[in-house]
Amino acid sequence: xxxxxxxxxxxxxxxxxxxxxxxxxxxxxxxxxxxxxxxxxxxxxxxxxxxxxxxxxxxxxxxxxxxxxxxxxxxxxxxxxxxxxxxxxxxxxxxxxxxxxxxxxxxxxxxxxxxxxxxxxxxxxxxxx
Numbered sequence: 001x002x003x004x005x006x007x008x009x010x011x012x013x014x015x016x017x018x019x020x021x022x023x024x025x026x027x028x029x030x031x032x033x034x035x036x037x038x039x040x041x042x043x044x045x046x047x048x049x050x051x052x053x054x055x056x057x058x059x060x061x062x063x064x065x066x067x068x069x070x071x072x073x074x075x076x077x078x079x080x081x082x083x084x085x086x087x088x089x090x091x092x093x094x095x096x097x098x099x100x101x102x103x104x105x106x107x108x109x110x111x112x113x114x115x116x117x118x119x120x121x122x123x124x125x126x127x128x129x
Contacts, residue, residue, distance in 0.1 A: 006059035006077040013084055014052035020092060021045035028096070037095035044091035051080045051113065058120065068126045076119035083112030 001009070024032060024041040032038045055077055062073045087109025090102040 001062075001074045001077045001081075003059045003062035006055055006062055006074070009077065009081050010052050010055035010059055013048055013055060013081070017045055017048035017052055017088075020048065020088075024095070031097075032095060035095070035097065040091045041095040044088040044095065047113070048084050048088040051084045051116075054116075054120075055080055061123075065123075065128075067128070069123045069128060072119045072123035072126065076116040076123065079112045079116030079119060083109045083114075083116060085109070087113060 021042075024038075024045060028041070029038075032041050058073050058077050058080075062070055062077075065073065086105050090105040090109060093099075093102045094106075
């Protein structure tokens, strides 16, 4: 992912994170409370918004970097996008009454999010010339 794609993804995840958060707090509130899934929905929205901000920062760093740093940040962005879709998406689905098979998808998304952070850490260790 180049910096423009990363920044686009940050904007998209940020906007949809706000929308899903508001939807859960208002339109779905009663349903989520009845199902005992308010916490799951809130966690999904919080992680989505947190990683949208992280993507924004990664996009800014990508723009001013090159070589190995830029590649590692690109991998971080890919991992965070996939991880957010899998992690937050599966939690949204479970909270909304979706199929139980979504349960095992959540930790896969979490692993992708962790991988993204490790890519950032490795980018920070690259010695640029």
